[in-house]
Amino acid sequence: MELDLYRVDAFTNRVFGGNPACVMPLDEWLDDELLLKLAQENAVAETAFLVCSQPGRYHLRWFTPDVEMDLCGHATLASAHVVFSYLEPKAAEVCFESVSGELVVTRKASSEYQMALPNRAPEPAILPAEISESLSLPPVEVYKARDYLLVYKSQRSVEEFSVNRHLFDRVNLGTGGVIVTSPGRKVDFVSRFFTPQATILEDPVTGSAHCTSAPFWSSRLAKTVLHAEQISARGGFLKCQVLPDHVLISGQAVTYAKSRVFLP
Numbered sequence: 001m002e003l004d005l006y007r008v009d010a011f012t013n014r015v016f017g018g019n020p021a022c023v024m025p026l027d028e029w030l031d032d033e034l035l036l037k038l039a040q041e042n043a044v045a046e047t048a049f050l051v052c053s054q055p056g057r058y059h060l061r062w063f064t065p066d067v068e069m070d071l072c073g074h075a076t077l078a079s080a081h082v083v084f085s086y087l088e089p090k091a092a093e094v095c096f097e098s099v100s101g102e103l104v105v106t107r108k109a110s111s112e113y114q115m116a117l118p119n120r121a122p123e124p125a126i127l128p129a130e131i132s133e134s135l136s137l138p139p140v141e142v143y144k145a146r147d148y149l150l151v152y153k154s155q156r157s158v159e160e161f162s163v164n165r166h167l168f169d170r171v172n173l174g175t176g177g178v179i180v181t182s183p184g185r186k187v188d189f190v191s192r193f194f195t196p197q198a199t200i201l202e203d204p205v206t207g208s209a210h211c212t213s214a215p216f217w218s219s220r221l222a223k224t225v226l227h228a229e230q231i232s233a234r235g236g237f238l239k240c241q242v243l244p245d246h247v248l249i250s251g252q253a254v255t256y257a258k259s260r261v262f263l264p
Contacts, residue, residue: 001263006086007044008078011205011236011251013111018236019205020256021078022047025087029059032068038261039063045200046075050096055088060096060103065199070146070175071100073117073207073249074236080105080113081253112239114250117208119243120145121215131178131196134167136160139180145212146175147193152182155190159231168196179209181217187237188226189217205236207249214240214247 005024012018022042026049030038039047043065050058060079062072076096083094084107096103106114122143131148132138137157139150152158161180177195184190191213193206203209210228218224218240228238241248 003261003263005042005257005259005261006078006082006255007042007257007259008081008253009256010074010077010081010253011207011230011238012234013252013254015254015256017234018251018253019074019203019234020044021072021075023075023079023082024049024261025082026051034263035061035063036065036068040065045203046072048072048075048079050079050083052087053097056091056093057095057097058083060098062098066197067175069208071098071117071208071211073115073210074205076103076105076115076117077113077207077249077251077253080107080115081255084113085255086258108250112250112252114248115207116246116248117211119215119245119247120211121219122147122149122212128171130171131168134164134170136162136164143212143216147177147179147209147212148173149179149181149212149216151216152180155182155185155231158182158190158192161192163194163201165201168194168201171196177203177206177209179206179213181213184229187229188221188223189213190229190231192230192232202232204232204234205230205238207238207251210238210240210249211247214249215242218242 125144141151
């Protein structure tokens with residue numbers, strides 16, 4: 001069996017930036033065990049697998065090297081880039097059917113893609129001791145949706161933030177993680193994202209985390225359109241528009257490589 005493999009850098013306009021994802025179009029679904037092995041072999045934060053049900057419509061699943069995810073923004077953006085660039089170059093919109101519902105991505109005239117992801121506004125929460133004891137600096141506020149949202153006063157605090165991985169890995173958050181965020185110097189807000197017990201501790205740019213951070217900052221800053229930067233080592237930029245049920249997240253993507261996978 002031979003499969004196409006695309007490696008795409010999402011939320012950036014240049015290779016070596018943003019968050020890398022692998023995208024693998026399939027004719028039909030393979031066994032879950034094999035999908036996980038492919039994700040482990042690809043060795044990036046997320047591998048997206050898609051099966052076309054009809055033109056402009058695909059079933060979409062996401063795997064880290066460790067687990068299947070409930071939602072992944074950057075791999076959805078990467079999947080849309082593959083559809084628009086290679087599979088259906090004349091399409092203006094694609095709908096992905098997923099465990100998080102239908103996710104519609106639109107090609108914009110500005111070389112951006114706009115995704116409609118679910119609004120996951122957070123609620124005030126108590127941080128588990130396993131997490132709080134691992135942090136280099138305690139947060140000012142704590143909230144939670146799927147992910148914990150830790151709020152800090154300044155971008156410098158987020159830049160200098162670190163976790164003690166030995167302590168951090170005592171907790172298992174399933175498909176969730178920890179967002180570290182603050183107001184930005186040149187954008188509305190900045191963030192970083194960490195996942196305990198994951199092969200990749202810090203995710204470079206996390207679209208799904210902005211389903212939570214964007215509604216939070218929208219309420220805090222009293223604005224519905226926000227510009228965000230994830231200040232990881234690779235870095236990435238996102239434009240977020242907060243609606244009652246969705247967050248419209250826009251970004252660019254570039255292809256790094258296309259290859260063939262050979263399976264017995």
